[in-house]
Each structure stands twice: as C-alpha cells, then as structure tokens.
Amino acid sequence: MGRDKALLELNGICFIESVCRVLSDLFPEVIIVTNNPERYAFLSCRLVPDLYPGKGALAGIHAGLLACKNDRAFVTACDMPFLHAGLIRYLVLCTADVDAIVPRTPDGLQPLHAIYHVRSLPIIEQHLRSGDVSVLKVLAALITLQVPAEELQRFDPDFKSFSNINTPGDFNSIVPARTPR
Numbered sequence: 803m804g805r806d807k808a809l810l811e812l813n814g815i816c817f818i819e820s821v822c823r824v825l826s827d828l829f830p831e832v833i834i835v836t837n838n839p840e841r842y843a844f845l846s847c848r849l850v851p852d853l854y855p856g857k858g859a860l861a862g863i864h865a866g867l868l869a870c871k872n873d874r875a876f877v878t879a880c881d882m883p884f885l886h887a888g889l890i891r892y893l894v895l896c897t898a899d900v901d902a903i904v905p906r907t908p909d910g911l912q913p914l915h916a917i918y919h920v921r922s923l924p925i926i927e928q929h930l931r932s933g934d935v936s937v938l939k940v941l942a943a944l945i946t947l948q949v950p951a952e953e954l955q956r957f958d959p960d961f962k963s964f965s966n967i968n969t970p971g972d973f974n975s976i977v978p979a980r981t982p983r
Contacts, residue, residue, distance in 0.1 A: 817883045822847050824885045828894075829876065833869050835862040859914055860935045864926045867918055879914040881966045889957035893917055893949065901925075901944035905954050907961045913937040915964055 815823075818834070822845050825832045832847040839849040850869040854861035863877050876890055889905075894917065896903050903917040914937070925943050929935060954961065 818842060818880045819845065820883050821878060821880060821885060824887055824890070825876070825878075828887055828890055831871055833866050833875075834880075835865045835869075854930045857930055857935045860926060860930060860937050860940060863918060863937065864923065864930060867920050867923055867926070870920070873921075874917050874919050876917050877914060879966055882915065882963070884962045884965055885915075886958045886963040889954065889963055892953075892957060896947060896949065898947045900947045902941055902946045904941060904946055904948055905951075905964070906948045907951050907954060907964050909961075909964070911938060911941065911948065912964050913941055914966070 822832055822834070826847070834842055834845065834847050834849050835852055836842055836849055837851050837855055839851075842849055848869070850865055852861045852865050853868070854864065859879070866877060867875055874894075876894065878885065893903055893905070896917070901919050901922040902913075905912040905915055922940075922944050926940055929940050929943075951961075958964075
C-alpha cells in the first residue's frame with residue numbers, strides 16, 4: 803500500500819478507529835498490537851507491542867492473546883473496515899470447545915476474522931520460533947471449528963465484512979467517487 807493501512811480514511815474515519823468502535827461496543831477490552839504506539843495514541847484502546855517483530859499476522863495474534871484477560875479473543879486485521887457486529891456476536895456465541903473458531907467463505911478460511919483460545923499459544927509460539935509464520939499452517943495444527951459460508955451469509959450475504967484493503971486499487975474501489983468542483 804505504501805502507507806499505514808490502519809490510518810486510511812473512509813467517510814472521514816480511519817480504518818483502525820472504525821474497527822475499534824465496532825469492537826468496543828462488543829467487548830470490554832480491545833487490544834491493538836503495534837510497534838508504533840504513537841500512531842494510535844488517539845484511540846482509547848490498549849496498545850501492546852509485537853514480541854516477534856517482523857513475523858506478520860501470526861505475531862500479532864500471539865501478542866494479542868498473551869495480553870488479553872480472557873481465555874478467548876476475537877482477532878481481526880486493521881484493514882477490514884466493514885466488520886459486522888452481529889456476525890462477530892454469532893462467532894462469540896459458538897460454544898464449541900476448540901482452539902479456534904474460523905469463518906470459511908467462498909474465498910477460504912478467514913483467520914484474521916476469527917476467535918482464538920489462549921491454549922493455542924504454545925503452538926503459535928512454536929511456529930513463530932521455527933520461522934513458519936503461516937496462520938493457515940497454525941490453524942491446521944489446532945482444533946478448529948470452521949463456520950460454513952451458509953451460516954455467515956445469514957449476517958453478511960456478500961461477505962463484505964471479510965474484505966481487506968491491501969492495494970491502492972482495493973482502496974479506490976471502496977471510496978465513494980468524488981465529483982470535480
């Protein structure tokens with residue numbers, strides 16, 4: 803993207819602020835994993851550092867799980883501006899005794915819109931230490947409940963809440979067209 807995706811704005815609100823608003827309405831604790839806390843000082847969320855900097859999303863999941871006060875945590879990315887509170891609530895209410903609850907859309911598993919149990923930390927840490935930072939490989943080693951697309955569509959028929967913004971083209975596709983003055 804060439805810049806901090808979390809600070810991209812949609813309708814006058816940066817992505818990370820939008821994510822924090824949705825999650826703050828659902829959970830008593832919201833944690834942002836960042837090695838640049840000064841960028842997010844304007845948010846009223848708890849900021850914690852990566853313990854494995856440069857190891858990607860898996861390191862973020864690890865740091866967030868270590869910092870959380872509960873035995874399970876909803877994990878999402880900063881570049882997912884269309885989170886659906888009802889869908890997240892539904893995932894939280896899944897009572898399966900598993901290490902992870904992960905949506906499966908037509909595009910595949912969505913490990914950055916999922917719930918992880920703290921008991922998954924040893925496997926996550928083992929992967930981080932070995933240099934294998936694939937979240938999907940970690941999920942393959944965990945006891946995982948995959949929530950099928952049909953259940954997800956009850957809340958989000960177009961799977962919009964799983965959209966993430968990785969490129970300028972992705973961003974331009976969601977920004978309302980501006981008319982020239």
